[in-house]
Amino acid sequence: MAEIKAPVFPESVADGTIVEWHVTEGQQVNRDDLLAEIETDKVVLEVVAPDDGVVTKIVKQVDDTVESADLIAEFEAGASGSTDDAPAVDPDQPAAPVQAKQAADGGEPTQGASAAEADHKDQSPAVRKAAKESGVDPKNVEGTGRGGRVTKTDMASPTLKADSSIKSDSGRPVAESVGERTEKRVPMTRLRKTVANRLLSASQDTAMLTTFNEVNMKPLMDMRAKYKEQFEKRHGVRLGFMSLFVKAATEALKRFPAVNASLDGDDIVYHGFYDIGVAVSSDRGLVVPVLRDTDRMSMADVESKIRELGGKAQDGKLGLDEMTGGTFTISNGGVFGSLMSTPILNPPQTAILGMHAINDRPMAVNGQVEILPMMYLALSYDHRMIDGKEAVQFLVTIKELVEDPAMLLLDL
Template sequence: MSIEIKAPQFPESVADGTVATWHKQEGDRVSRDELLVDIETDKVVLEVVAPADGVLTKIHHGEGDTIESQALLAVLEAGDGAAPATETQSEPASAPVAAEDKAPVAGPAARKRLAEAGLDASKVEATGKGGRITRDDVDNALKQREQQKASAPAPVTPAAVAPAPVANGDREERRVPMTRLRKRIAERLVDAQHNAAMLTTFNEVNMKPIMDMRKHYQADFEKAHGVRLGFMSFFVRACVEALKRFPMVNASIDGDDIVYHGYYDVGVAVSGDRGLVVPVLRDADQKGLAEVETDIIEFGKKAREGKLSIEEMTGGTFTISNGGVFGSLMSTPILNPPQTAILGMHKIQERPMAVDGKVEILPMMYLAVSYDHRLIDGREAVQFLVAIKQFIEDPARLLLDI
């Protein structure tokens, strides 16, 4: 029985996609739920799996082809997935081939890492859900390989066959096409600067009160909630409370109208292998610190594995970007349209500060708020950032609602 394999139904916000990678070729046997092809859109990578056991008889769209929703990708001749009896009798060696077909499946991030490292997926121990290879599995396999190389004796190379030195004048170049996600990121960043009157205001915050609270309650918090207490949850809570006081910062522009949002969907910028993505914490005002920390950890894991869904990255009324995790001391974050403001967090740096006429060494962080001056006045932007600073430097304000 022939089965048509079609592209997934794309959401309305996604016009088309690109066939990124075929993991099976025409004539290959496949098992039910085995990964066949990756479809890359400008937001996520969608995986298409085999609907049944059988043989892939025809591929209609090759790698690099642009396809629309529900496009015919291939034809599968359904069967029991076993080799014919005559082949089994004449070629007993066919059993190992079937075993190879059931090699562990790797996600997009893990596959990229495998290709870069030149590792065979069948030689990597899979610990992911359903026997999938994760990026951590690949990294562990690389460490084992390096350890084996380090322990092995170095081969002696005769002088007569020593490799020739590379000429100093050789300069290598490599040209690769942009991914759809990278192109979409570029378009949105340029549009943000062309279509908004973007301005940035800065301030600095003393992180010592939050750091002391985190140190004091870390063990109890982790024991009670099963997740470590980080800084992001405090900033999400502080931003939500500041947005309540300055609703214009939580609004957006739609043509000649101002749209005021009565909810607080906070996007958290996450850097993955394929580029910057912004998953959204829905109804952040209704989440506790532990729930926010859990969601952020899950978003980071999905981003690394290329598993974020379109729904998880759609919408958002305000965004937080934390360049401090990469060591950035100060930057001007770019708006995430149609939002009209974004908060930039940075590296915590100890600096001498004047406190009550005395010099103290304090852990300080620069904060930046970029905003659309068409909608938000400078006074509102500055007061909004000062409110965040006050909430972080005096966390009791978050509990007392003052």
Template sequence: MSTEIKAPVFPESVADGTIATWHKQVGEPIARDEVICDIETDKVVLEVVAPADGQLVQIVKDEGDTVLSSEVIAQFEAGAVAAPQEKRVEEEVAHTQAGAAPVVERQPVQDQAPAVRKALTETGIEASDVQGTGRGGRITKEDVVNHQTVAPATTPLSVAVGERIEKRVPMTRLRKRVAERLLSATQQTAMLTTFNEVNMKPIMDLRQQYKDVFEKRHGVRLGFMSFFVKAVTEALKRYPAVNASIDGDDIVYHGFYDIGVAVSSERGLVVPILRDTDRMSYSEVESNIRGYAAKARDGKLSIEEMSGGTFTITNGGTFGSLLSTPILNQPQTGILGMHKIQERPMAVNGEVVILPMMYLALSYDHRMIDGKEAVGFLVTVKELLEEPAKLILDL
């Protein structure tokens, strides 16, 4: 008797999802708690696991299909299943013993699973050319991928100036959602960016002096982000408009400091939130950021960890950017852009000195924040970073 496999219950902020990948096909043996499918939402990728040992008997939703919360996506049958490869070998042995050569069945393309038909169509590979390893000699998606690796079927679009290949792939839901939010921010806000620069030498000297003791005491490396998070938190206290958001015709002033830290992942840009940064120690900031970065790489960030936030920090310097204009993360009204630390000649007390400098960029919604407040906020961040003693001593 088969049971229904349903999509997870989505949070209220997530309307639907898309079937990203079927890891198992109909008839393949599946172990309990093994991942059978990935569902991609606007914010995270959710895994669907097998409720017991068994096999899929029907895939209701194909890759690329939209699914709603708790919607049926497949039919599952519990029970022990012989491994496809073992069963095929047994059939071949029995056939050989009967005096005939082993025969491998080749299923017509129309008889294949939806994901397999899609893979065959996209690659241009004929079903008859693929060695099936699935149940009864059926072709799996992995068979198509493996065949393409051994004998690529991609045809050059033009040979006039050599091989010119194009690859068309659908945009992921996360990438589409990021694009929509960025476009909305540029169209629906009066976004403006102001710049300043900060001398990073005081923080670099402090970090060099105490990094070993800090790591030994707290079990985490002392980076630059904790200084920026604490400096931004203090500046937000002094300029509450930068920590506010616009909701329709209302201004919402937040009495807490939840700072989002933009993290790049293979699936796109994600922004996990550090909650109540005014109550966090430097080691807690560093530990949380590193934990979020690891989760982002593995696609394990939860929706709750990326929801909310009153201000955002993004670090383009990680990739070598010297200067940029970050785009607002609505409904927030401010975002700080960090950049590459670059040694430059600077005038100090009438003398030219080589110093490690960083450009800072504050993008803000001019509907909410006046230029005076924006510049004051950024100057405060600069001063606190250049005199970290004031930051640590709360001066």
């Protein structure tokens, strides 16, 4: 008999919560099959089967809090059991009578099994809990899980099937006549609660100030239009704007070490490396995967890594090591249409750069009015650590490097 344990959490993560079991006791699984998901305050971790065998006992249930390396299930390698891959039933509920299997052709359940019972079988404990809290019947929700099954994430923001007769578990229509006042209550995830607490702490515990500037994006846009096809053909990734901003920020951090530093109590920690976090909005909340040693990365390296980490963020596959650390952060609200904002610090970092939408605006150039693609830049910084002069000069440096990309190549 083997033990299935929670992953070993890093020091920055105290515990986690089991949000979903993908198997039931006695179920046959294959090596690396997904068994359970554990949500921490930073990332959702997957627990997989160590070998072919059977999950003989589930020790920790959905919503149970687990610590690093806690026993969560027992496993017998090489054993055979049920091949039913439906998610686990709630162990706190009485066992349902054995029902006959549904016909192989996908028709109605055979004698002795009701349609409701068959649907209930395909719901995990986390889904049933979300259904109870929201009053939305999972049978009416479009599922994105394996085989079209409804997941906890689907229940958090349900997309209803195209059926005007859909009703909730209480029998009331989910979407009734025009003018119906509806509301839904769902618990915050650990990740979102942590993000909320960190943002509130940043605004209360730092002397945060924001300085603004604007950058003419035409030189960068012209360069991108000229070389994007060659760049993609050579490196296999698209040439975006973020890579140049990352490289420009890295150069500016070299010139202004205080912006790359952090506060630890009464000590100032100056970092001799450049790890830049890129804020990403995902279905689970705001996450900030980190690009390591950006001073050693080419623009192609940056584009490739951003694409990789962004995909992991959307799929909830980021590892803790990919989200910890970071000496500076870049947030691009422009992808959502933001014209101007004041980004909030990501402690213990002392500064964050905010990028925004590119809009054509009339600008005075050599005494003449020209229509140019302009972007507002914002730098929020901790005034306890960074003086206004340094912050302004840092932002001006980024502006100059973006407006004349050749300066990066010539090390000017």
